[in-house]
Amino acid sequence: xxxxxxxxxxxxxxxxxxxxxxxxxxxxxxxxxxxxxxxxxxxxxxxxxxxxxxxxxxxxxxxxxxxxxxxxxxxxxxxxxxxxxxxxxxxxxxxxxxxxxxxxxxxxxxxxxxxxxxxxxxxxxxxxxxxxxxxxxxxxxxxxxxxxxxxxxxxxxxxxxxxxxxxxxxxxxxxxxxxxxxxxxxxxxxxxxxxxxxxxxxxxxxxxxxxxxxxxxxxxxxxxxxxxxxxxxxxxxxxxxxxxxxxxxxxx
Amino acid sequence: xxxxxxxxxxxxxxxxxxxxxxxxxxxxxxxxxxxxxxxxxxxxxxxxxxxxxxxxxxxxxxxxxxxxxxxxxxxxxxxxxxxxxxxxxxxxxxxxxxxxxxxxxxxxxxxxxxxxxxxxxxxxxxxxxxxxxxxxxxxxxxxxxxxxxxxxxxxxxxxxxxxxxxxxxxxxxxxxxxxxxxxxxxxxxxxxxxxxxxxxxxxxxxxxxxxxxxxxxxxxxxxxxxxxxxxxxxxxxxxxxxxxxxxxxxxx
DNA sequence: CGCATACTTGAAATAGTTCAAAAGACGTGG
DNA sequence: CCACGTCTTTTGAACTATTTCAAGTATGCG
Numbered sequence: 001x002x003x004x005x006x007x008x009x010x011x012x013x014x015x016x017x018x019x020x021x022x023x024x025x026x027x028x029x030x031x032x033x034x035x036x037x038x039x040x041x042x043x044x045x046x047x048x049x050x051x052x053x054x055x056x057x058x059x060x061x062x063x064x065x066x067x068x069x070x071x072x073x074x075x076x077x078x079x080x081x082x083x084x085x086x087x088x089x090x091x092x093x094x095x096x097x098x099x100x101x102x103x104x105x106x107x108x109x110x111x112x113x114x115x116x117x118x119x120x121x122x123x124x125x126x127x128x129x130x131x132x133x134x135x136x137x138x139x140x141x142x143x144x145x146x147x148x149x150x151x152x153x154x155x156x157x158x159x160x161x162x163x164x165x166x167x168x169x170x171x172x173x174x175x176x177x178x179x180x181x182x183x184x185x186x187x188x189x190x191x192x193x194x195x196x197x198x199x200x201x202x203x204x205x206x207x208x209x210x211x212x213x214x215x216x217x218x219x220x221x222x223x224x225x226x227x228x229x230x231x232x233x234x235x236x237x238x239x240x241x242x243x244x245x246x247x248x249x250x251x252x
Numbered sequence: 253x254x255x256x257x258x259x260x261x262x263x264x265x266x267x268x269x270x271x272x273x274x275x276x277x278x279x280x281x282x283x284x285x286x287x288x289x290x291x292x293x294x295x296x297x298x299x300x301x302x303x304x305x306x307x308x309x310x311x312x313x314x315x316x317x318x319x320x321x322x323x324x325x326x327x328x329x330x331x332x333x334x335x336x337x338x339x340x341x342x343x344x345x346x347x348x349x350x351x352x353x354x355x356x357x358x359x360x361x362x363x364x365x366x367x368x369x370x371x372x373x374x375x376x377x378x379x380x381x382x383x384x385x386x387x388x389x390x391x392x393x394x395x396x397x398x399x400x401x402x403x404x405x406x407x408x409x410x411x412x413x414x415x416x417x418x419x420x421x422x423x424x425x426x427x428x429x430x431x432x433x434x435x436x437x438x439x440x441x442x443x444x445x446x447x448x449x450x451x452x453x454x455x456x457x458x459x460x461x462x463x464x465x466x467x468x469x470x471x472x473x474x475x476x477x478x479x480x481x482x483x484x485x486x487x488x489x490x491x492x493x494x495x496x497x498x499x500x501x502x503x504x
Numbered sequence: 505c506g507c508a509t510a511c512t513t514g515a516a517a518t519a520g521t522t523c524a525a526a527a528g529a530c531g532t533g534g
Numbered sequence: 535c536c537a538c539g540t541c542t543t544t545t546g547a548a549c550t551a552t553t554t555c556a557a558g559t560a561t562g563c564g
Binding site: 153154198199202217 | 519520521522523529
């Protein structure tokens with residue numbers, strides 16, 4: 001189960017290659033990136049607001065959440081990063097940290113020096129484009145979250161998020177046929193969909209009772225993909241995966 | 253009042269230069285960009301979902317909203333673009349449109365061919381970085397919107413948005429001492445803060461009654477900047493303006 | 505003047521929150 | 535391997551912010 005840092009770089013390469021064509025030299029350059037492996041305990045912040053960072057964080061194993069802390073102690077989660085995601089690739093061009101990163105579960109990350117990423121972008125201009133594009137996809141996901149939270153009811157928000165995460169894990173090759181690992185508490189998941197933990201719990205109960213999906217501390221199991229797609233009004237276009245145009249988005 | 257397209261390019265240059273150092277050659281390259289001027293009526297979509305575009309849209313005059321259309325006819329606005337914003341700079345690296353752009357008021361835009369922007373990015377690698385960074389700032393704004401909608405009450409959301417827009421208009425040199433042009437209906441503003449138009453109307457009434465701000469069809473007037481900052485829990489760090497560290501964010 | 509668009513207000517309904525408590529899981533040390 | 539404390543989930547009941555439904559009032563424009 002223990003993933004090596006080499007495997008994590010390969011996962012990131014796979015993610016980049018989903019949206020950008022890369023030649024052999026570019027691929028080797030990614031795979032040859034240096035980095036410092038760091039273990040992070042669940043609940044621990046590994047990037048803090050206000051810092052200036054000189055490295056980006058590749059998620060090797062576990063799960064990371066990008067979030068803001070509000071005055072009254074509330075939190076807003078604005079992104080989840082799964083293994084193979086460069087959680088703060090944007091920091092390469094915006095070093096002042098405005099969003100904290102926290103491990104939602106025991107995780108391992110690889111700290112990749114900005115210097116190395118800068119060098120790659122300079123030497124391989126098409127990699128610079130690929131990096132930029134990767135950030136655009138993250139922004140697309142965020143825009144979709146905004147719409148979901150602003151205009152859909154609690155069950156639709158959760159259903160939509162589950163669809164999104166399933167496809168992202170599957171694109172990374174990390175999902176099973178009808179499940180994906182998602183080691184997170186209900187409290188943090190609630191922070192990502194803009195609900196109280198209590199109400200999220202009731203929504204999860206409803207999804208369970210209606211045989212749509214189940215969640216425990218470690219994973220999500222999808223029982224009825226079409227039902228989730230319908231409930232969440234899910235259309236995967238915003239994820240910018242290669243255009244396979246399947247009839248059913250989740251294709252279970 | 254009629255702004256020329258040259259002036260619009262100068263505005264965009266100013267916006268880029270806020271966050272990226274640019275030398276004279278780079279500045280001239282931006283100012284020399286070609287483009288096709290287009291007038292857009294209020295309520296008209298000028299970029300539609302599903303299209304593939306070969307140009308990016310610089311807002312010359314007016315106001316543009318990026319939005320999603322939901323199944324039941326509801327809308328979610330995910331960004332406002334003011335004059336001097338390249339509303340879909342991201343399209344340079346992601347040509348498949350996933351968010352529509354609509355003029356919120358009678359507007360003029362400049363269609364700048366991707367080919368020209370590509371050429372600039374290739375010839376001036378630091379401009380490629382500046383473009384990428386500009387997209388990161390837009391994503392930052394979006395993340396802040398997500399937090400606001402997910403975790404703040406209706407009045408705080410609106411107050412926060414007014415603070416943000418004031419600073420953005422002011423950075424562009426388009427604000428007055430205590431007001432900024434914002435030609436938008438309450439219906440569309442409601443779509444941006446995730447409220448019903450009816451409730452937004454009540455929130456605006458409250459802001460008016462409490463002498464915080466007033467809105468008409470054409471502009472927003474801030475009556476009490478500190479009050480808005482406090483109500484919206486506004487911290488301008490996410491806008492990534494040069495670090496002037498004013499005591500009061502709005503500095504009225 | 506009359507129609508269209510935008511805004512305003514009231515009252516009833518409801519989705520989601522808040523407060524309060526208990527029950528289940530899980531690891532640790534005795 | 536059992537007891538204990540901690541963390542997470544679950545459930546109930548009262549409350550409230552926001553929505554929904556239903557008019558009605560400005561404002562501008564041809």
